[in-house]
Amino acid sequence: MTHPRIAHPGLATRRVDAAQAAEWIQPGMAVGMSGFTGAGYPKAVPQALAARMEAARERGEPFALRVLTGASTAPELDGALARAGGIDFRLPYQSDPELRARINRGEIEYMDIHLGHVAQYAWFGFLGPIDVAVIEVAGILPDGRLIPSTSVGNNKTWLDLADKVIVEVNHCQPLGLDGMHDIYYGTALPPARRPIPLLQPGDRIGEPYLRVDPDRIVAVVETNAPDRLGSFAPPDETSKAIAANLVEFFRHEIRAGRLSEQLLPLQSGVGNIANAVLAGLQDGGFSGLTAFTEVIQDGMLDLIESGVITMASATALSLSPPAVERFVANIGLFRERIVLRPQEMSNHAELVRRLGCIAMNGMVEADIYGNVNSTHVAGSTIINGIGGSGDFARNGFLSCFVTPSTAKGGAISTIVPMVSHVDHNEHDVDVIVTEQGLADLRGMSPKQRARAVIANCAHPDYRDALQDYFDRALAGSAGRHTPHLLGEALSWHQRYLDTGSMRG
């Protein structure tokens, strides 16, 4: 066989180059793309599309799309399309600097939506029709089914709903991925929905391949490029302190009988602090853990390899280049311990609630009353989006949010009188952790929470000012359930905008 990755004879004849494939996409279309936290995004068609957009712009013809993905992609997709002025509307999570800058200049309409809601919103018809799907896969089976790539994301939904499908077959993705995925085809629209028969993180309830009618595949593009993921910094002292505080809390909960030694399925957000927390579990003597999460990053791969985590469910493998090497070298082990699912399942309210996930997510800031901002700087500038944090914080067993107590070299306190944007409200936040300490907010009123957050989480440089705000609010607020001085509640953010620092 000349094309072992494209085993369907008819589809092998539909191989074209990326520029030809991109011709299927017309201005104004809605395009569902693969990609989740930098894994499994199409590598070639978006760039060819960006070139068409640039050419159209030079001719004075507008060429922009509605772009829907799994989550964040990479410069080759979000960056290239944004730079070409080719995105009118984008959802959900994103992290590309160029895309973000244009969103914050008001040039692109961005809808931030729970990652666990995207697929059902599309099926409900709330997001409009999907014209084209552009999906990276690891290979095509003789019957036309697709071997998923390093992320599943919303690929099932885009493949099912799109009028036309463009498949990118990436020769760089390990064929050992074959069999790791579990695509659940038991979903339905209400009122025909039934229980999802998943009881443990590792349960396989679907099939390993993505179904698609080969007749709807209009182009097959071959690529050979790795997911472009950076390496992680080794945990710094702040991250290690945050991790140590959280691990000590888990130990405390075990001693109190509220958690077993195996804890409960872990969900871990993305980034350096999340990796540090996972490293803390590695060092903390835990074993027999499981994960039911969105993304497997380097830190979780370490825990799986060492046996600390015996089974991990996710929707994406977002690994740095050295971790990819380890993954490929040891793929037999990882295939037994990792299941990759559609994000509709990895983040499903029913499953997160049933399994009782321990949610651990980063944040931008928390206020003294335990409201959390995961997305905005100073109330108006979006960073990446809420991701799946809400799916897990609302429905899990325990909702933990972690952050260093300051940012920008101390110019920003991440503990503030009132958050400038709320993504997780007081009802959804159990535990706040900084390098200073941990505030356990379970069973507390707002005022009790304020005292715990100020005492345990705030940086000493800001602690007195927070206490002063709380004391004056308690004395002067119209109501004393959640004492606030409205004229001052957001003044720390305004001061930061005005002076570059929250310091008084």
Next chain:
Amino acid sequence: MTHPRIAHPGLATRRVDAAQAAEWIQPGMAVGMSGFTGAGYPKAVPQALAARMEAARERGEPFALRVLTGASTAPELDGALARAGGIDFRLPYQSDPELRARINRGEIEYMDIHLGHVAQYAWFGFLGPIDVAVIEVAGILPDGRLIPSTSVGNNKTWLDLADKVIVEVNHCQPLGLDGMHDIYYGTALPPARRPIPLLQPGDRIGEPYLRVDPDRIVAVVETNAPDRLGSFAPPDETSKAIAANLVEFFRHEIRAGRLSEQLLPLQSGVGNIANAVLAGLQDGGFSGLTAFTEVIQDGMLDLIESGVITMASATALSLSPPAVERFVANIGLFRERIVLRPQEMSNHAELVRRLGCIAMNGMVEADIYGNVNSTHVAGSTIINGIGGSGDFARNGFLSCFVTPSTAKGGAISTIVPMVSHVDHNEHDVDVIVTEQGLADLRGMSPKQRARAVIANCAHPDYRDALQDYFDRALAGSAGRHTPHLLGEALSWHQRYLDTGSMRG
């Protein structure tokens, strides 16, 4: 039989008066009480307890409790205990004026928590031990099982967890309630949880009675008093206009193929506007509807009686005195069409998501970007609490929030630049309805939402000022994803506090 409602011989001997029963409750205890939106709360023991508290106070001895309920109760419980200074800590939803006043004076710690989370938080051990349960029932079976009263609420959980149980047998509650309830005993702690086998709102998955070990029942108190529920005002023009806007939207969704003529299971919040919306469905020619909701109020009883709603699931029957008469007169019909469940089930994320509920909830205010405040006046004064609105708004098919566009005779705009407290964030709000119109926010970015909310929902008296804020924010905000002027965002609320009006 002299005591047909207390058929267990041993328990019949434990009959005492309320004062004797109240002796089982000591200062500092945590007491789980029945009661949900004014239905099924204990009528006698809390008042006897309040008398003990008053007497203790006169002796200079502090006597206060942690009080946990299903939701709001009545003056005989929350009012009496609050007035006696007998509540240190209270959760969840409450609506008694005396209790609310003391919470807002800072005298009582109140924890506002999703109604669907209370039971599992108690089971997880997050709320501490439950010392005594005080539960109203309609009767006791020969084997000691309890016939639930007009609400189930958290009664199963309090009965299971409390060291000691006090039962109030209310002779005033209709014995026809026997068989209407469905108490699910299949819950477990993670990792042992399994799918909840409910596929339709009317499915019976449990048993009609509450189990309890008779040996833990330390006192049985007989009462004969109705739930004290007020009557509803007939819908006014504003409520009718809100209802008409929402009903027209449902018609639009049916025409678009996104809803069937039977819609999807309805969840309806409490109060006059909710009743008006239900009346609007009655007049709108709908039939074959179902409800999966928390509370059956008068409006829903009408729809069940007329056959518009063929099956309704809830956790409480909160009926006005005339509606109670109709309920009793027609109990054969209602027993076939109503199932009362624990609030853990009526508000369960898994079930709300599976069934695809249409959530319709009132609110205090919304901001132009679609964030909703359900609980606080001017950011600091709590009204009643979030109730179950978050359980349904987050997990349902469609999340609708309704309110008149103004309050306090026009002094307050319920559409504001920035809400002063967030209970439902931009990710959880699909539709905002006022008497002015309806904003369909699905698939929109923040700026698109702002234009829709200002144009469709704001009162004309405030529309220009909102548009002016948005325009200036768009020009002057640090970021233009969610444009805000932080120094001004909460100024409408401050102006209201300062002048009694939001008008400039």
